Amino acid sequence: MPSFDVVSDFDQHEASNAVDQANREVQTRFDFKGTGSKYVLEEQVITLTTQSDFQLKQMMDILEQKLAKRGVDIGCMEKQEPEFSGNEARQKVVLRRGIDADRARKLVKDIKSAKLKVQAAIQGDKLRVSGKKRDALQSVISLLKDTDVGLPLQYENFRD
Secondary structure, three states: OOEEEEEOOOOHHHHHHHHHHHHHHHHHOHHHOOOOOEEEEEOOEEEEEEOOHHHHHHHHHHHHHHHHHOOOOHHHEEEOOOEEEOOEEEEEEEEOOOOOHHHHHHHHHHHHHOOOOEEEEEEOOEEEEEEOOHHHHHHHHHHHHHOOOOOOOEEEEEEO
């Protein structure tokens, strides 16, 4: 029985390379000289630190450009509210990995409402779709590409 997995993932190594490149650019730019601006990547959280809100927005643009250039989908970024204390501005960006339970249930509901002859099952942080015909699975992929989930989706582990 043909099946495939729907996942939401990114390349951790490419993300760390993008953060390194962004750090290098911020250190060499004239408008960031002496501000102590930096990016720190811990696990899946990137912390942006600088002096003002305007510089924080510029740093976010630089980070998005570097991530996109390295092939990391910026749809996996969850920006949190900036924090201001004294002369320091800080913002955290969480890189989301996996499909949470609520989104997975919504995807299963969308697949079932399309009346396709497939079964969708939630398996941890991914979704397994199986059916008797390959064409039905391909139509599920096109259906999911058209729906806005709020996460970048990848389709892998296609078995015949």
